[in-house]
């Protein structure tokens with residue numbers, strides 16, 4: 336089989352040394368050997384989360400950690416604010432509705448992100464709101480939210496700021512402690528360069544206080560149990576042992592590269608993609624486009640339904656299509672995780688080949704040339 340190139344905003348490409356570590360015999364999790372791995376991974380997670388607080392590992396996809404934040408912070412009938420500006424914002428809405436919370440929804444168009452002033456206004460109108468649920472990188476639309484600006488507002492309020500950073504952590508800047516973000520949630524299959532199956536959550540003092548009094552029902556995702564176990568470098572239930580072994584390897588790689596260098600690499604590769612697609616005459620969907628996932632408008636006359644399929648099946652490069660109302664109207668390309676300049680150039684080559692197949696008229700090679708020129712600078 337020809338090696339496929341994955342340029343999707345999750346799951347992302349897994350480095351070979353991380354893949355190889357999953358082929359080792361299964362360790363038992365109640366052993367000093369596994370606890371040492373767990374301890375090292377837990378410590379390095381704090382570095383990627385940019386926090387001094389513990390980071391809890393959960394065996395679930397990212398959504399499990401989103402749900403755990405809701406059920407561990409809230410009690411029945413609590414008033415909460417949630418931002419709905421894309422598929423993942425919608426998930427916060429659905430979660431809050433599932434638990435019958437008194438929901439204040441901030442609905443914004445998908446082609447931009449929420450502004451700190453909009454959060455400020457919602458909090459002024461609802462001073463009794465207990466939690467504000469937001470998304471760092473709205474993967475469905477490519478927008479990156481001004482979390483620093485929002486945290487400035489929530490810091491001086493009683494509301495707890497929860498950030499879904501599943502697709503943004505270890506990709507674009509998020510300084511949890513420095514910015515004063517109360518809760519950050521992430522998952523394994525995006526910036527962490529791992530298979531899906533692990534989720535992470537960190538909470539500061541303010542959030543943990545709320546956790547102590549939260550009365551929504553919970554069992555598997557009861558974070559009080561998780562915190563107690565984490566002190567002894569273990570988990571209440573059998574964890575995804577193999578993925579934690581892989582996590583430890585991936586985190587060593589990330590630490591060696593350095594968080595600032597990781598942010599810079601994602602910015603450089605994302606910018607190369609933007610320059611490349613713009614040189615082909617294409618336009619970006621989101622006015623707050625960031626470095627996690629780039630949503631590109633499908634040009635007029637091109638069959639958006641065929642675009643992703645052709646790139647994958649004919650040219651072995653996987654992009655993501657549009658979700659919901661954006662289906663067929665955009666494609667999404669991401670340099671998230673284990674991606675280098677060669678992958679980006681390959682990706683742009685695939686874009687050019689598919690556009691040519693689908694009858695779009697442009698000067699061949701121009702997108703690749705723009706990216707190469709940018710990367711050479």
Ligand SMILES: *Cc1c(COP(=O)(O)O)cnc(C)c1O
Nearest residue numbers: 396397398423472474501502522
């Ligand atoms: C991928 C992603 C999730 C998590 O989805 P799962 O499929 O549950 O892992 C949540 N939020 C955002 C912004 C994402 O990109």
